[in-house]
Amino acid sequence: MLLARLAFAAVLAALAVADYLPSSRILVVSDDGLELSRYALFWSSLRERGYDIAFKSSKDAQPPLRDHDTLVFDHLILFAPSSKSFPPELSPQSLYSYVKQGANLLVVLSPDLSEFWRDFAREFDIDFDDRGHLAIDHFTYSPELDDGSHTTLLIPLADAPTPFISPATRAGPPLLYRGTAHAVGRLPLLTNILHAPSTAYSYEANGEDAPTEDLYLSGSTTGLVSALQAKNNARISFVGSLDLFSDAFASAPVSTSAGSASVRSGNTAFIADLTRWTFGESGLLRVEEIRHARTSDGATADLYRVGDELVYDIDVSALQDGSWHPYLADDLQLEFTMLDPHLRLPLTTSSAEPTSSTTASRFSARFHAPDRHGVFTFKVDYRRAGWSFIDEKTVVSITPPRHDQYERFITGALPYYGGAASVSVATIGFVVLWLLQ
Amino acid sequence: MVNYAYQPPGYSAATSATMSAFLRTIILCLIAAAAMASREFAVVRFESIIHEFDPWFNFRATRVLAKDGFYEFWNWFDPTAWYPLGRVVGGTLYPGLMVTSGLIWKALHTLSIPVDIREVCVQLAPLFSGLTAFATYLFAREVGNGASKEATGLWAALFIGIAPGYISRSVAGSYDNEAIAIFILMSTFYLWLKAVKTGSVAWGGVTALFYFYMVAAWGGYAFITNMLPLHVFVLLCMGRYTSRLYVAYSSFYAIGTLASMQVPFVGFLPLLTSEHMSSLGVFGLLQIVAFVQLVRSHIPAKQFKVLLRAALAVGALLAFGALWFMTKSGKIAPWTGRFYSLWDTGYARIHLPLVSSVSEHQPTAWPSFYFDLQFLVYLFPAGVYICFRELRDEHVFVIIYSVLASYFAGVMVRLMLTLTPVVCVSGAVAISSIFETYLDPVVPEPPTPVGAIVADTPISDAEALSTPSSKKGKKAASSGTSSPTPRKKRSFVPGIFGLDSRVAPLLAFTMMAGLFVLHCTWVTSTAYSSPSVVLASRNQDGSQNIIDDFREAYYWLRQNTKEDAKIMSWWDYGYQIAGFADRTTLVDNNTWNNTHIAMVGKTMSVSEEVAYPILRQHDVDYVLVIFGGLLGFSGDDINKFLWMVRISEGIWPEEVSEQKYFTSRGEYKVDGDATETMKNSLMYKMSYYRFAELYGGGPAQDRVRQQIIPNTPIQLDTLEEAFTSENWIVRIYAVKKEDPLGRDHKSANAFANGKRKKRVKTAGKKKRSSA
Incomplete structure (x- = not known):
């Protein structure tokens, strides 16, 4: 309890200096027989970044993953590709419920993945190839590490998407990969981070028969690493290779551009970027503040009149390299909706350059409320792959003018004013004449 | 020397006048008290609570008025109604009711009587029914004949005080526009008669002010708008133009229209x-007639006739042509649908399902006339007949009123309300003339002609002779005085002789009036005093059992949902949800937007997959349905369901079709024979979700429709049950959020239930693995 309080205080303190402290408890669930020491570099790199790592075998029912309704971890690393059955709290439904609660998942599989995982991945629109199939490429394998089956692929990272993979990693050495492949579905939430080169295909590595033309996966549709961001911003990454995380691959030398001095493989950098993204250390957008007001007097209200000029500001910052910076983009849109968007406007950053002290960029739109009363919503729905989603709704009412806000005198009504006045005068005149008679 | 059947009390004229004035006052006060007391059944039986549906809105609006003041109320925009359209409440209601109770509340607080605004609202209808009795007394007094004027007034006051036709909409807690409207209606009519009789601008102006009050209070003001011009028009046709009529109507129309x-x-x-065109047209006609009268007084009669005829023909043609042109060109809006349905009862059913779905817009069943009016039903024509006999201007008014109101009451149940006052007045005319005739102690002189001198009797002899006599009287005459003088025409004198022939009819009618009181009390206590928010049933041992499901559910919403949660329900419950639960609703009893209601109807009628996007688009958090199948509460949503289907079919005929909800034999079924469309509709699923489980495998009987519900479990994918009240009358479902992984709810549910997704592989792969 005290510890939790301290942690909370620490979080507050961290927020106060506008620094980002990721939630830091990682639980690793591994196959029973898996030698965790093969991935020592991976664990130590995570520990260096401040994570607490706990290990648990896929067979163990203890310790529980839930304490009452809260999870005892923030991120889950699944190193259990070949386990066929799991305790109830690691069932696909439970794993999904953790995602629903906001936990991030890193699912690492291998060619001998069980049907359990194949079913699970299918819920995320990812379809892994049959057991025993590997990604094979006879052109881009690593000559140093390959055993002759051409399954240890050497994959360049140049076209890995931002913000999943940082530019430095992309410019760095290629990645060593040995594992299974998957087909990537059309789910918009899903992004393929790494795919095999166009000469690759997925097949049994030691199969005698030559691959026929009806391969399930071939060429660049062969997905290797894919990531999905759920609508609640929980992140799930699927990696088809356990070896990718191994110390052996991380420290293996790869030769770039045939024959030049060999360097260490890009695995370490890639893993760092992938875990950063998956565990919410990069690719985060944060809405700092939303403001709407009437431009005439600058007042914020729940009710605006029909035709009022309104201004809407939204401050967005992005997490880069561990700290919050202004988010720069020109594709944010504001919708002013009632059932349907009545207005859809681009949100533009203000002309003033953000100074170094500001951590957010201000996007704003200025418009006249439509000539229709009702309950309207300021809606910013911004979804870009790799970035956490912005889905902000602010409800205001647009009302007709009050009884005393209409024009008092209308020039068009002058004939009627004249008529009323002349009748009044005539009546008075008539009465006077009548009385004088 | 006058013969008396019995000795009248020998008071002097002055004493008798004072006494009758005193008695009148006492009787009127007692009638008002009785009228108020008989409306308190609901408060005594249940509690001080606002009834039904519309009153809940009126109450809510009154609270705003009391809390935020008049100008906030006037400009009130309610974002929680008709989400997301919102409702400009200030501009779409008749504020008379709220302002009235607001003023009473304010006055009481100024007098340091800290009454809650709810008590004022609950007691407003009884209070005004007391006033109605007084207004009806005044009105009927104008209509009454000669010496029985006051009696007619008192009888009418008594009748209106307890007639069930009026009580049905004015019991304590029935805080609706009608509660004060009948008082204003009768006052306006009284003032109008007064204005026509006196021809004074002042009376006309006061009539117009009361008309303004009526316009501010009830949409039924159109009845006055058409009644008064029609009266004027009929008088003109009868050749009864007078300058009094001119002054009365002109001042009424000018001031009243501007005020309205x-x-x-x-x-x-x-x-x-x-x-509103009839009142304008009659106003114009009256000016022409007045002008014609002026011309007539200046030119000879013969030329005038020619002139008049020509002018009339041209004038009528011009007026009609202008009206036709204006309507065609859109300057004047054609009659609204609700108005058409008054003339053609089939019109609404075909063109306006929304209007005809309202139960109080249904045609009246014949028994309900007797139920609501009892013996007034047969006194009514007698009274109208008596009006014909004298046919003063005010009698013409009563005749027109009774003809119009009878027709309208036959068309629409709720217009029984406007019929009741005229029935009471006519009945009072009839019964007071009966009582006057038989109470009159004067026995007519036998045929032997002796010029008798009239003594100072309370009722002058001349009047006594002019009063109608009955055939019984004739019989009495022949038997009473044994003077069978065989003189041809002069041989018989109309009149009542003897005491027995007086006592018998008096006793009969007194007994009938007594039965009327019993009937009214019984009807009021059994039929019209239920708040409908709280239901009562009798246990087997006769004790009362309160069924409070509605409030239970509304308070659940108030306590357990977000403050800005949007609740979708059929429009009947909109006002109650807003009033009890204080949550946002999509549609309510102010049925101003047919499309929005049809959208809700469509959502209820279609399958889950179609309904879900609509629910999301409207930000619906909860769906509320009323289900009476367990308890046998027949006013539930499944019984209203066909109206939802019809109304939405009117807007989306290609998506919703009424035929598909009937079995092939044309029956409306909810059991195993129900059509697929019916079983898949959201309404059916929500109503019967887990219903069969209650019966533990036994036959699950729906007690409203007497059908057995199949016990195959109903699968709800996009909704989850959030609340079901004690007797299952109210069921509330929460709308699920979108699946975080972007799957549809059906497959998400299948996953949650442990189903495995089938692998979708290319054909080539299969070929190879099988080879």
């Missing part, structure tokens, strides 16, 4: 819609 336009909801309607 001050109500925002009415605005320019008096100049634009057909409903």
Whole structure:
């Protein structure tokens, strides 16, 4: 309890200096027989970044993953590709419920993945190839590490998407990969981070028969690493290779551009970027503040009149390299909706350059409320792959003018004013004449 | 020397006048007290609570008025109604009711009587029914004949005080516009008769002010708008033009129309819609007639006739042509649908399902006339007949009123309310003339002609002779005085002889009046005093069992949902949800937007997959349905379901079709024979979700429709049950959020239930693995 309080205080303190402290408890669930020491570099790199790592075998029912309704971890690393059955709290439904609660998942599989995982991945629109199939490429394998089956692929990272993979990693050495492949579905939430080169295909590595033309996966549709961001911003990454995380691959030398001095493989950098993204250390957008007001007097209200000029500001910052910076983009849109968007406007950053002290960029739109009363919503729905989603709704009412806000005198009504006045005068005149008679 | 059947009390004229004035006052006060007391059944039986549906809105609006003041109320925009359209409440209601109770509340607080606004609202209807009795007394007194004027007034006051036709809409807690409207209606009519009789601008002006109050209070003001011009028109046709009529109507119309336009909801309607054209037309006609009278007084009669005929023909043609042109060109709005349905009862069913779905817009069943009016039903024509006999201007008014109101009451149940006052007045005319005739102690002189001198009897002899006599009287005459003088015509004198022939009819009618009181009390206590928010049933041992499911569910919503949660339900419950639960609703009893209601109807009628996007688009958090199948509460949503289907079919005929909800034999079924469309509809699923489980495998009987519900479990994918009240009357479902992984709810549910997704592989792969 005290510890939790301290942690909370620490979080507050961290927020106060506008620094980002990721939630830091990682639980690793591994196959029973898996030698965790093969991935020592991976664990130590995570520990260096401040994570607490706990290990648990896929067979163990203890310790529980839930304490009452809260999870005892923030991120889950699944190193259990070949386990066929799991305790109830690691069932696909439970794993999904953790995602629903906001936990991030890193699912690492291998060619001998069980049907359990194949079913699970299918819920995320990812379809892994049959057991025993590997990604094979006879052109881009690593000559140093390959055993002759051409399954240890050497994959360049140049076209890995931002913000999943940082530019430095992309410019760095290629990645060593040995594992299974998957087909990537059309789910918009899903992004393929790494795919095999166009000469690759997925097949049994030691199969005698030559691959026929009806391969399930071939060429660049062969997905290797894919990531999905759920609508609640929980992140799930699927990696088809356990070896990718191994110390052996991380420290293996790869030769770039045939024959030049060999360097260490890009695995370490890639893993760092992938875990950063998956565990919410990069690719985060944060809405700092939303403001709407009437431009005439600058007042914020729940009710605006029909035709009022309104201004809407939204401050967005992005997490880069561990700290919050202004988010720069020109594709944010504001919708002013009632059932349907009545207005859809681009949100533009203000002309003033953000100074170094500001951590957010201000996007704003200025418009006249439509000539229709009702309950309207300021809606910013911004979804870009790799970035956490912005889905902000602010409800205001647009009302007709009050009884005393209409024009008092209308020039068009002058004939009627004249008529009323002349009748009044005539009546008075008539009465006077009548009385004088 | 006058013969008396019995000795009248020998008071002097002055004493008798004082006594009758005193008695009148006492009787009127007692009638008002009885009228108020008989409306308190609901409060005594249940509690001080607002009833039904519309009163809940009126109550809510009154609270706003009391809390935020008049101008906030006037400009009130309610974002929680008709989400997301919102409702400009200030401009779409008749504020008379709220302002009235607001003023009473304010006055009481100024007098340091800290009454809750709810108590004022609950007691407003009884209070005004007391006033109605007084207004009806005044009105009927104008109509009554000669010496029985006051008696007619008192009888009418008594009748209106306890007639069930009026009580049905004015019991304590029935805080609706009608509660004060009948008082204003009768006052306006009284003042109008007064204005026509006196021809005074002052009375006309006061009539117009009361008309303004009526316009501010009830949409039924159109009845006055058409009644008064019709009266004037008929008088003109009867050749009864007088300058008094001219002054009365002109001052009423000018002031009344200008005043009525001050109500925002009415605005320019008096100049634009057909409903108001008759009053304008009669106003114009009256000016022409007045002008013609002026001309006539200046030129000889013969030329005048020619002139008149020509002018009339041209004038009528011009007026009609102008009206036709204005309507065609859109300057004047054609009659609204609700108005058409008054003339053609089939019109609404075909063109306006929304209007005809309202139970109080249904045609009246014949028994309900007797139920609501009892013996007034047969006194009514007698009274109208008596009006014909004298046919003063005010009698013409009563005749027109009774003809119109009878027709309208036959068309629409709720218009029984406007019929009741005229029935009471006519009945009072009839019964007072009966009582006057038989109470009159004067026995007519036998045929032997002796010029008798009239003594100072309370009723002058001349009047006694002019009063109608009955055939019984004739019989009595022949038997009473044994003077069978065989003189041809002069041989018989109409009149009542003897005491027995007086006592018998008096006893009969007194007994009938007594039965009327019993009937009214019984009807009021059994039929019209239920708040409908709280239901009562009798246990087997006779004790009362309160069924409070509605409030249970509404309070659940109030306590357990977000403050800005949007609740979708059929429009009947909109006002109650807003009033009890204080949550946002999509549609309510102010049925101003047919499309929005049809959208809700469509959501209820279609399958889950179609309904879910609509629910999301409207940000619906909860769906509320009323289900009476367990308890046998027949006013539930499944019984209203066909109206939802019909109304939505009117807008989306290609998506919703009424036929598909009937079995092939044309039956409306919910059991195993129900059609697939019916079983897949959201309404059916929500109503019967887990219903069969209650019966533990036994036959699950729906007690409203007497059908057995199949016990195959109903699968709800996009909704989850959030609350079901004790007797299952109210069921609330929460709308699920979108699946975080972007799957549809059906497959998400399948996953949650442990189903495995089938692998979708290319054909080539299969070929190879099988080879």
